[in-house]
Amino acid sequence: MDNPNLSWSELQAAEAAQAELASHLFPIDITQPVPYPFHDCPVFVCVDIEAFERNQSLITEVGVATLDTLDLTGVAPGSNGRNWHSKIRARHFRILEYANLKNTDFVNGCPDRFEFGKSEFISKTHAPSFLADCFRHQHTEESNPMGPSTYGGTGHSTGPQKRNIILVGHDTNQDIQYMHKLGYNPLNLSNILEILDTAALFRAWKHELQSRSLGNIMYEFEMAGWNLHNAGNDAVYTLWIMLAIALRDAEMRGSKTLQKQRDETQKEKMQTAVQETIVRVMEENEGWSSEDGDDGGVPVRPKVDLPKEGLGEASSGNASVKRASPREATPGGGVELRKPAAKPGPSKQRKRAPLP
Numbered sequence: 001m002d003n004p005n006l007s008w009s010e011l012q013a014a015e016a017a018q019a020e021l022a023s024h025l026f027p028i029d030i031t032q033p034v035p036y037p038f039h040d041c042p043v044f045v046c047v048d049i050e051a052f053e054r055n056q057s058l059i060t061e062v063g064v065a066t067l068d069t070l071d072l073t074g075v076a077p078g079s080n081g082r083n084w085h086s087k088i089r090a091r092h093f094r095i096l097e098y099a100n101l102k103n104t105d106f107v108n109g110c111p112d113r114f115e116f117g118k119s120e121f122i123s124k125t126h127a128p129s130f131l132a133d134c135f136r137h138q139h140t141e142e143s144n145p146m147g148p149s150t151y152g153g154t155g156h157s158t159g160p161q162k163r164n165i166i167l168v169g170h171d172t173n174q175d176i177q178y179m180h181k182l183g184y185n186p187l188n189l190s191n192i193l194e195i196l197d198t199a200a201l202f203r204a205w206k207h208e209l210q211s212r213s214l215g216n217i218m219y220e221f222e223m224a225g226w227n228l229h230n231a232g233n234d235a236v237y238t239l240w241i242m243l244a245i246a247l248r249d250a251e252m253r254g255s256k257t258l259q260k261q262r263d264e265t266q267k268e269k270m271q272t273a274v275q276e277t278i279v280r281v282m283e284e285n286e287g288w289s290s291e292d293g294d295d296g297g298v299p300v301r302p303k304v305d306l307p308k309e310g311l312g313e314a315s316s317g318n319a320s321v322k323r324a325s326p327r328e329a330t331p332g333g334g335v336e337l338r339k340p341a342a343k344p345g346p347s348k349q350r351k352r353a354p355l356p
Contacts (some may be wrong), residue, residue, distance in 0.1 A: 005051045027253040038069040042193055044242070046168040047133060047186075048234040049178035050111070059182055061094040061111050062100050062127065063231030064134040065239050070164075080221050081243030088239055090116040092232025093130060096123045103229065113227040116236050129183040135165065136187060159301050165192045170214050170238045172197040198241045205245055209264055217241050287348075 006014065013046055019058030028034065043066055050061040071087040078084075092114040099121065114117070167186055169175045172195055179186060186192065199211040200218075214237055215327045221244045225237050 010108045025253055028077075028247070030079060030247060030251055033074045033134050036074070038072070039191060040164045041069050042164040042166045043068045044166050044168050044196075044239060046238045046242075047131075047179065048169065048231045048238060049135075049175050049182075050109065050231045050234075051104070051178060052101045053106045054193065058098050058101060059094055059124070059127075059178055059183060060098045060103075060109075062095070062131065062182070063090070063229035063233070064093075064131070064233050064237035065090040065116075065232070066134070067243075067274050072074055077097045077243070077247050079238070080223070081247045084243055086237055088116075089173065090232055090236050091134065092117065092119045092230070093123050095127065096121045098124075100303065102245060105127060110227045110230050113230055114232040115226055115230070116232060119232070124182065127182045131179065131182065131184045131186075135189060139185050161193055162334035165189065167195045168198065168242055169196075170198045170210070170241070172236070196242060198238050198245070201245055204242065205249060214238065214241070228309045251285070 004059060044067045046067075048063040050063075050067075051061055052058040066089050067084070069088060072084055075087070076083055094111055097176075099111075102111060120130075144213060146293060176186065198214075200216070202217050203211050212220075214234060215228050218237060218241065221241070223237075223244070227233050228237070233306070
């Protein structure tokens with residue numbers, strides 16, 4: 001299906017074949033380690049970026065969290081992948097030039113409350129190189145490429161190597177645009193296999209039309225998240241959500257439980273929509289009378305209150321318009337046209353005879 005040269009009919013046939021293959025997969029047991037290796041053994045790299053709410057061009061925080069699938073070998077995922085949370089490595093960067101800026105109007109920013117390590121202050125000119133280091137994942141036995149974070153990671157595998165990467169985000173397009181503003185483009189990397197957006201992933205999984213916020217989805221999976229809108233925390237929580245969606249779907253694979261949940265959700269949405277429509281129609285019709293035989297009553301002659309005195313004259317060309325008073329109202333509607341009075345010329349005075 002990744003072949004861009006496929007025709008529409010070929011693409012449809014490939015999707016049908018993939019769906020048929022997936023229907024024969026057995027659900028996984030979340031209490032047992034995954035029985036097969038991870039395809040391409042990728043490293044999930046999640047980026048979350050916070051900008052100042054009054055000026056989106058000012059990047060204030062960068063959060064990066066990674067999850068190496070090699071660290072998950074032999075580890076049972078547990079409910080919603082909770083046993084894999086400790087394998088996540090996280091870093092939180094604060095841009096030194098904008099460290100004094102904090103979002104308070106539209107969201108409750110908390111740049112000083114990174115829950116998974118120690119925040120690092122960097123200048124905006126050095127931000128691209130720090131981001132590049134996070135994507136340059138070298139899974140070694142003695143070093144942690146994600147830096148000084150104390151959260152997660154075992155580093156037990158082989159020496160330095162170029163690893164396959166899956167870029168993850170919640171509204172990934174926005175975070176990629178923010179990285180562009182910082183001077184770094186992750187799309188130039190040749191080892192990025194895929195880009196995942198957990199907002200779109202959850203929306204498709206739930207068959208919903210609108211995307212949900214990070215906190216709303218965490219509530220759906222009964223996850224407790226502290227200090228949201230901190231870029232480092234949000235990057236970790238986004239990986240939590242990715243794991244929860246994938247594992248919940250794999251756990252219910254082949255069963256009717258998921259479809260039953262979707263049908264119940266659809267029924268609830270329809271009932272809510274019907275009730276909202278009834279209330280709206282009742283509110284729109286409120287105050288209107290629809291009694292039988294009511295034609296509006298007898299005709300009522302409109303009352304016009306004419307001024308008791310004239311409102312003066314208004315010149316227009318060679319004529320002036322004067323609104324008549326009630327005593328001077330004309331049959332044609334109370335307006336008469338008068339020619340303007342001739343302007344008085346200079347008075348002529350007789351000359352006196354000189355005195356003798």
